[in-house]
Amino acid sequence: MLIRKLTKVLLLISVFTIALYGCSGRKEDTNKSMTPANGKLSFTELTKAAQSEPTYGGSITVGITQDLDGLDPHKALSAGTKEVLFNIFEGLVKLDYDGNLVPAVAESYHISEDGMVYTFTLREGVRFHDGSLVTADDIVYSIKRCADMLTPKDPTVIVESALSVISDVGSTSERTIEIRLKQAETELLPYLTCSIVPKDYDKLDTKPIGTGPFKFLSYTPLQSIVLERNDQYYMEDTPYLDQVTFKIFSNTDTAFMDLQGGNLDILPYITDSQVSQLPKGYHMESGAMNLIQGLFINNKVEPFDNKLVRQALCYAVDRQAVIDMVAGGRGNVIGTNMYPGFKKYYDESLVNVYPYNPEKSKKLLKEAGYPNGFKFTIKVPSNYQYHIDTAQVIVEQLKQVGITAQIQLIEWSSWKSDVYRGRNYETTLVGLAAELAPRQALARFRSYADNNFMNYINPEFDALYKQGEIEGVEEKKIQLYKQMQAMLTNDAVAVFIQDPYQMTAVSDDLGGYTYYPIYVQDMSLVYYYKQEFESD
Amino acid sequence: MKYTFKKCIVFIISLFLTSFLTFTAFEVIPGDSALSALGMDASKEHLEEYRKAMGLDKSLPIRYINWLKGAIKGDFGYSSSYQMQMKVSTLIKNRLIVTLWLAILSFLIIVLVSIPLGILSARKKNGILDDLITLVTQIFMSVPSFFLAMIITLIFGITLKWFRPGDYISPEDNFGGFLRFMMYPAIAVAIPKIAMMVKFLRSSLLREMELDYVRTAKSKGMTKISILFGHILKNALIPVITFLAMVLADILAGAILVEQVFNLPGLGRLLVTSIANRDYAVVHVIVLYIASLVIIINFIVDLIYQWIDPRVRRD
């Protein structure tokens, strides 16, 4: 009896192993084609999609390493929360995986020639998750809520400052909404991705209702949030999955252990070392993160108020070596403060302004009056191991030119108030996450900007920025933006390092996982392949 | 009676002190809960509005008194990490269950394992078995709890697949599964304490064995076993119980790291995230919980001491 049972188990195990072998074969394929890091929809996706057909149904579990900071889309702050809520809520327009704005709740839009009036036409038959139709009133309410135009104000709503140019929002008919501006603004559209919610609905915090491909089912703090398929979604072919559970972990290591136990189907943001530890049945997919990782410098403090010193730092850091060391080569060197995702606006040539050159660095230091180098501290938020690792490599590299850098770990909350707002630091190593519009990436360098934490003061830059704000002709705008980027690079405001790759572990049974230029985990495109081992 | 009354007053004063210290701690450490709630790019005006609405613009004593007014009525306010929409008491209630179960399970393991081992070790004093038990327990005592947790996960979770690491099962869904999962973190918490307990019990038993009454009993011709269970153990266990009470308080504090490794949604993990988010309302209540437990346990220890040895009672 016992023996029979044992043989059964053994048999099962062997079948299982065979199945796993089948999967791992596929894993190798994907790894091969993974090398070109073109971001966006990877080559693998396309071939896979062509090979096997997506099926409908099924449920998956996705690991996230940050608890949600709320369910109300207008109050949620952390990128981790927005990534999840993307599946529940939509705006008038929506960002697609190529970074284009596509109509969502709105069917079409029109911008007046002077750039002062935006008119949107509602898509017909869009319903909230509770079944009610989306009306123009709901949209006016939602935009007003984001733009801080409601009375009484809710102080916990996070106001989108870019919407402050709006002077008035109103509906002109049942299906048209008109947004009038105080001044012409050509980059407003990306911010109209702000989520549409039912008017005066007061349970957004506990029972959020949106228009997105998934409905909210349940949420338990520190544990999980569960979403279910929205059958009434206006896009008929998506979503594929019936249910998606986002499981919350205290850190990547515990999440990865759960993945190794086979409990997770998708785990985003895995580290370079985890990639090499992926268990059978999973493969890695990667795309550009659109994060500007850099050693940001306080341009006001000694000795960094001297441009030569900052340039010396730039020459002393071997950025490719940093990427090789901390990420196994997965990352793109950048040379300025613009997200490579905004392809049109990004000036790639600036990468080559400061090639690794310790001799030149030493020469510049001598010129600046520091022939024997100097000492400074790098403040690094303690919760980002990636940045801590990067800082350690840079400390070693700077030793070569005689500069002694010391790392000081700082809690994230303290970093926000002391470094970012208080500007009390010498240098800091962090990543600046992508903004919705390209100009936002440059806005922080205006002399008077509240978030100019690098204390960069350059009236010429300010003047160019003002020009860019009102420039309507696209070519000229691009020209201006590139000029500003070059200015930042030449003034060496910071040591811009890289745009890292985001790596995600995905079960071999799943297809359709898609990278976006902003932080998004779009589950509506994910599907199960037709099972090939069903007969086993 | 007077003694108990005095103790109660002391208890309340201690709690006051703890809560006030927690309050001031948040005044000292940098970080701004308004900034945490509205984001680092929030405008100055919005931050001001938020502080005003949440009463953060008032001075420290006034804020403390406001908090105290609510706390006395049992209203501890809202958690700022959840956009002021989650009541601190609800948030903590669910987390407390996890941590309490962790404490209970590890406590049980400690008692069930360490008492037999301690007795065995004391009976075979300086024998090979005693040396072995001492050595093994000492080795376990030397492992940092989070490292032990990592090793347990690696061995039992990943290699042997006896449990699924990180896959916490909530007690409402499946109580049996919950207990089975909780066993592993409980073991991680218990092992270092078992070692301490065995050591303590062993020396307590040995001390007792040398006392006169044991010799008397022996001379009366009682067997070793009956002396051990009839007299020594009873007397030796009394200091052990007080020691166990201290261990219980220690477990609650030590759970912080273990919860992190096992991904348990308990108080310790909540404490760490809440400190990081500058969610002082939550931190405050957790600190008070732990403080009350420690103080109550110390109080019970005092009572037990008195009960054993009335001389301890001081004027």
Place this chain on the structure above:
Amino acid sequence: MKLKVKTCHFNYILGLLITSLVLLMVLIGFFYTPYDPNEMNVALKNNPPTLAHLLGTDNFGRDILSRVMKGAGTTYIIAVVVVIIGGTLGTIVGTLTGYFGGWFDEVVMRLNDVLTSFPSILLALVFVSVFGPGTYNIIIALGIIFVPSYARVVRSEFIVLKERDFVKNAKLMGAGSFRIMFIHILPNTRRVLIPALLIGFNNAVLAEAGLSYLSLGVQPPQASLGRMLSEAQSYMIDSPWYAIAPGLMIILTILGFSLISGGMENE
């Protein structure tokens, strides 16, 4: 300090052996390490133990043996100073409260309770924010966290000892309180105090590890056992040697000391 060990206990000797070995390694580490402990090398990332790198290399290609030698030194210095601070302050507090008793004792012991129940991370955070992060402030924070336990130990000894005849005699002979406390009674607490100091050293090593796990400890790239262990967590499955080296070093350190202190109590 003469310690009587009547029967040469096996565990006691083992403890001495382990401790002297570990200490020797750390002492050498202060003057010589096979490699520069902070030197990185991409080509050597996560290499298993080889003849050139006896304990393997870490995720930056740094030599783990060199880092363990240097790191253990850092950890030991932290632990020793913490025990000195905590032990001294704790002894003073315990002496005064134990000897005088009364309301003074009551107040101080309740403060002790408050301090014990205060989460150590929060306390460490407060210190780090007031004095800035770094090795010294971790020492101060841990030192203060350690005061209550020593105060308790010394206090309970004092309560017993102060009733003894030799104290009464000294009082009759007109010795002042100060003299009685520190000259007559304190030396008699050594039987309890010395093992407590050894155990305190162990607890300090463990506490350093715990704080490093929550990134409040020693700042990278400086090595300490706790820092190395917590960094190694992400590489547990792929490169276990990274975690084993500092982990084993912590275990051996603590094991050696607790075996010795166990032997002393057993005299």
